[in-house]
Amino acid sequence: MSKKFSFEFVPFTYEELRSMSNDELQINLSKFKRFIKEARRADMETHQFEVEFCYLDNERQARSRVEKFNRNRR
DSSP: OOOOOOOOOOOOOHHHHHHSOHHHHHHHHHHHHHHHHHHHHTTOOOHHHHHHHHHHHHHHHHHHHHHHHHHHHO
């Protein structure tokens, strides 16, 4: 029994990344991690998913640095 997995997505714009809540960002990180895993299982190219994952992870890291800076500043 195999499940049909849809790999279709529209890349996020910079504005969409910036406007995501932290929860939405985490959900999308998990989603692209799953895309990469499933694409590898299906012997498909993963580059486009990895690039999108990197953009999402970069935004997460940037927010983390800002939050850490703001906490230390108080």
